Amino acid sequence: MISWVWGGLLFAVVVLQVVVIWSIRRHRDPALRIDSDARIDELMPSLAGLTLGTAVGGNRVEVLENGAFFEVLLARIGAARRSVHFETFLWKDGQLGRRLAGALIERARAGLQVRVLLDAQGSKGVGKDVVRQMREAGCHLKFFHERSFRNIGVLNDRDHRKIVVIDGREAFVGGHCIVDSWLGDAEDHQHFSDVSVQLHGPIVHSLQGAFSENWAGETGELFLGDDVFPKLEPAGDVLIHAVFAKPENSAPTVKILHHTAICVARKRIWIQNPYFIPEPDAIDAFGAAVRRGVDVRVLMPSTSGSDNPMVQHAGHRNFEKLLKNGVRLFEYPHTLLHQKIMTVDGVWSAIGSSNFDDRSFETNDEISLSILDQGLAERLDAVFERYVQRAEEIELEAWQRRGWVHKLKDNAFYLLNELL
Template sequence: MASFLGSALHGAAALFLALAVLLGLVIWSIKRHHSPKLKIECDATIDTLMPSLAGLSLGSVTFGNSVELFENGAFFDVLIERIGAAQQTVHFETFLWKEGVLGQRMANALSERARAGVKVRVLLDATGSKKLGKGERQQMKDAGCKVVMFHERSIYTIGVMNDRDHRKLAVIDGKEAFVGGHCIVDDWLGNAEDGKHFADLSLHLHGPIVHSVQAAFSENWGGQTGELFVGDDVFPELEAAGDVAIHAAYAKPEGSAPAVKILHHTVICLAKKRIWIQNPYFIPEPEAIDAFGEAVKRGVDVRVMMPSTSGSDNPMVQHAGHRNFEKLLMCGVRLFEYPHTLLHQKVMTVDGVWSAIGSSNFDDRSFDTNDEITLGIKDRALAGQLDAVFEKYVGRCHEIELKAWQNRGLWHKFKDNLFYVFNEVL
């Protein structure tokens, strides 16, 4: 009998192991199809390729837009003021919302509009917003806001629990929009004056691009609720509001790379003069590192600014990024770490004429898994503003030098390699 039980247990263990291996192969296969090795050859300058960039990232160029850049806590004054001016609809989507002063301000603004008869739809990531105050949520629902959580834990979401809604956007009356990196957490208030106040950037948009931002909101709202919305209160006719060309990257097609990944990789390959990146979580894939190296060989000035482990809200991510610093430095990429607070802006400028700004981090999670939105913008003035933000912070950064980096301590190297193993889920 004991022999029989032993054989049965061994058989069950072997079956379990085989199933685990099979599941691992399935996951690997799915990821492989979402992560092709991207390559491009082109001699044209990026300012002439807006239709190509939009098409490759599954969008269309919209002309006649205006953009206004807002930094740090000042952004919320504008956002809340514009929510208060809404006449028909307010659509708000974010990843992080924690109970606090800012959360209460937002809840008050959204609730007031709902009580005034405005249709208010709020979409929050269930993981990122798990610390949303119960009072704030109940207040909004009691006022008439529709508050929906993206991928809440349940048997129905087991297969998509790793997929998070990382977008940060708002659309007012279908006529104006906000896109960027700001979260509804008190740490985003202030002006990045100390380690308890973060730095960030978001855009206020008018013009036809607002339809694209509304479409991004509609994608996840419809997926979560089944509700589709139409009409002039959400998709009104939009006249030109400026002279800026913009396209939005947010789609995640089945069986191929997400639009935000294609966009970021493509512009690295197109750069002729410089690439300046500001990103809080910088863990490029090997092919991206190679693309940076090729850009440097073409004479491109490649610089990346990010928080250090002491400035980050997630030091494990910074250590995971450290694992590839040596290769990046050997490729000629200049790396700067900011130790004073979290630099949360997700920005890239190319050749002083084109910019990317939105919710996307420069890592596997954003490029392959999360729902994100990044705007590609051809506007020399905005690129200059974003580069000025880079220069403002880089003066207080520590630039990483190759020789000193190679001589960092064994404990530091151990943590870098250990946390890199988990880089796809950090």
């Protein structure tokens, strides 16, 4: 009897500890409300302010798709003269990983400051030999939130950002991961689609600051000087602000950005995202947008095209409500569409690392760029139009007739939507 009592007390203590840890790390999730008649092209100062940033002009943006991204990235790393800062979530040992490691090793041996920040969970397959070789060459390589007792309260918090900053003068942001599946041109199931952007201009300082945030958190090192924060002259005419802050007492800024953009759209919202599991308030916001005449479309991979079919099934759970609200849904069956893009009214774009789900909007460290430029929005909409030609549109009546096994999977996996 006494052993049962002690066992029960021990179980209660463990449960209490789990609840305390969960509550400490849990971000507030307020129901966001917006009342505005202004167009999104008039709201950049508001979007930047609400997301704890500042919109800066004078930037140039170039779109890089699929495997071609890496040819540009590797060439620019090879041309670096002072510093290379690299941050990513997913790195698996392979042809691409070894090429990238070789480029970083070469720059470190040339005497440059090379800092590499990898998520401990996403990059656990980077390869011990690769890590050893990089460190021996002088690369400063750290893992974000390694499994340890001191990190027990943050093990679910992952660094999902993809940022590269070279010489403090140019940067890359987007969705590309360091896995061989990202090579090629999305021609089949073994070669994924993705979009990143190359940036020049004053916005690079903001991206260097985003890298510094997690680097300082893991290492305590604060870097400064012209090697990393040089004076930046205008390089174009694009207005941008970077969104990455995750305050403890409010909704994360990537969530605020996307929700606000949906609520102020007047003409159209086109979304490309691999993991689309909107929360109820986002679904309501989409419905309100449709009712005021906004063309809302979402392009995503199907379960056969996804690298994680469970996520697609979790998203399916709310398809019926979305369709009844007038949202048009398209699934691409041929390969994984991994780009994280939203355009609004043909003039504004969000692009970065953030998926459209609870994990990205509530838990992960993410980065999105809010960009006001009609030319860029048109370029990203052209990507949407190219892939949607081979996608399958989901129709409400046919969707309601899907089998009970499919429905069971949808509802079962949705229970895990904050962990997927």
